[in-house]
Amino acid sequence: MLQSKLFCKTSKEISKETESVSGKLLCRAGFVSQLMAGVYTFLPLGFRVLQKIEAVIRENMAKPPVNGQEMLMPALTPKESWQKTGRWENFDALFKLKGRGEKDYALASTHEEVIAPLAKKIIFSYKDLPFYVFQIQTKFRNEARAKSGILRTREFLMKDLYSFNAEEKDLDAYYDKMDEVYLRIFKEFGIRDDRSKNKITYKTLASGGTFSKYSHEYQTVTESGEDTIYICQKCFVAVNKEIKEKSDICPNCGKKTSFEEKKTVEVGNIFKLGTKYSLPFGLTFRAKDGKEKPVIMGCYGLGLSRIMGAVAEVKNDKNGIIWPRNIAPYLVHLLWIENNAKVRGAAQKIYDDLQKNGVEVLYDDREDKTAGEKFAEADLIGIPFRLVVSEKTLEKNSVEIKERIEESVKLVGQSRLVKLLKMV
């Protein structure tokens, strides 16, 4: 992509609504643009990151052990379904609107009210179980406060998976597998470290409703977060405030412990729903013994736009964002620093070469920017590898390469460049 053509403008201007580091960086670097409080457009750079996050999540949800089938449910949902579960009245953040003939709709924040009655049309017998469906879809939530950039918005992209089992023990086993998959996904995104004491994203016990003692949230530590967690200093699993205040025994490891308090943002959660939604919708199945039993449900959410925000929140320095390679908008940021035909021509050739070889590259071909401006913008945008072409590098038939996370630069021969970048 030619940067001169990119629909994006980095700027020093920041929305006043945006109090988070990630919100400031993502706006300044041209990944997102705020339309109004809590509502954002994903510009081409930001959309590329979102697509890559989506691809990682989709792959993990479709393959074993998750085995989810992808589908797409609507955002417009009928009042009647929400009344059946009591959430029309009780769920404060539900957006409500009216259609033709004064029909009441809700904009779905979650889809139990759609999937449970739908599953009732498809599930009849124990032979139809288990099954797992998921979607990656836009959710709406009428948040009271929405001021942390894309960490807490009124419209957001989410993956929600629903599990349907015959027995509680099957749900338990699936739930534990999903926990493992979630931690692996966060590791892929660079926001989980299993081996260090600082895990960055913490599995966090929260109260679980009527069916299970605990549900689990995945909380990424950041000062911009609006949640607070308490990390057990023995097992490094966290609890929320309500649980922490009850006891100084960690409910995860069972040991007497101290808890370290941290500000966080929730990037995912998993929940044993049990029969909470199958009962109101009459979602039952004929068991092996011939009896009708309620289906046992679970739900598993991941916030895609929130993960993007959390990564920017965790992976940055004073100059800008530092994207992990697998979700960076491009792998390579190519630029030249002397505006003459020879240097520009050499850079163009490298750009063409990289493109031909399937290396994703953003090429800063702009002639109205100084070298200093180009370097500053490259750091702000945070693409993993920066390539610089100059008179000096050309003398040595080389290109200067620098990793965004490193301080040092090195020269690479032009003939070796493509091979090197295809290997990383």
Next chain:
Amino acid sequence: MLQSKLFCKTSKEISKETESVSGKLLCRAGFVSQLMAGVYTFLPLGFRVLQKIEAVIRENMAKPPVNGQEMLMPALTPKESWQKTGRWENFDALFKLKGRGEKDYALASTHEEVIAPLAKKIIFSYKDLPFYVFQIQTKFRNEARAKSGILRTREFLMKDLYSFNAEEKDLDAYYDKMDEVYLRIFKEFGIRDDRSKNKITYKTLASGGTFSKYSHEYQTVTESGEDTIYICQKCFVAVNKEIKEKSDICPNCGKKTSFEEKKTVEVGNIFKLGTKYSLPFGLTFRAKDGKEKPVIMGCYGLGLSRIMGAVAEVKNDKNGIIWPRNIAPYLVHLLWIENNAKVRGAAQKIYDDLQKNGVEVLYDDREDKTAGEKFAEADLIGIPFRLVVSEKTLEKNSVEIKERIEESVKLVGQSRLVKLLKMV
């Protein structure tokens, strides 16, 4: 995919709301499920078709000559933007809702009101032009009637592209290129035939607003359609009713002609907006001569879920849908007809082989269905190739293969099967 595990149930039951052939077929075959009037869930089979339609459209919008940059705009939009263009009051089908503090929102049916003010933040000079951005996103429209399955819904997936040019002639040239690309896309989906008199999908002239004499709609002929077009019998371009009533001279070919009336569904449209949206939002640029001029805009829509409906509407027979290969949910539907270990084992081996070789296959492994039921469902679902394994085919180390569009079956040696299917 094992059909026994597929989240879908074919049925003879049809929603009473669904008056279209495609709606009936897609519901019965388990591609979609109606949540309420005009609102549908895409079940896994239907979602696969939608994804394939999306991939074709995305590729065509990103590559030359279209050169669109993909982004994602929100559905929640502020009242103020719609007031600026007069559409808050005048656009009857706009869904309106209230947020915190009684703030008014509209659910976007189209995104001129978002993209024009956004472009204003990014465009300053003629050097920033031209550019083209698009999104594939869920739209909302409070339709008065919504009763033709997924042909006319209140929530639907759409591609909308916006062009920004400095000069009117640049818009004209881009608009003509887009017309060619649209016709090629419809051809790829099997709903356009350039060479026959029956073009299936017709370019249709409609009145163009203040900026251009005509806009263009792409209308697919079907009895379930709610639109009517009048096809010029000289040039086979159509006009809408308003234009037809004015004259018996075809505005496309300029000849005196007769018009054939057909019921249709609109699957796309292109529109020269000119300065209609740039003026209210002050979207100007500094021209080469130093003067501030309004940006010249165009918009280009394609309805993804509508296209899916239109294909099902056009491509079917009395037994079910006949998907074109490039958007079929799977390439191959594999089934066995004698339920014994030998036949099941052989089918399983073929299934594994096809999967290993990247052939998309739905395997009807269900033991509670008769051969007749399996055949009927295969026809209803409409996957391009049906493979049948039986005692008889195994005797000859073969599999029976039948194309959905053909009457005849033939035997193919098991050793040649993968190679054959990878070639089609």
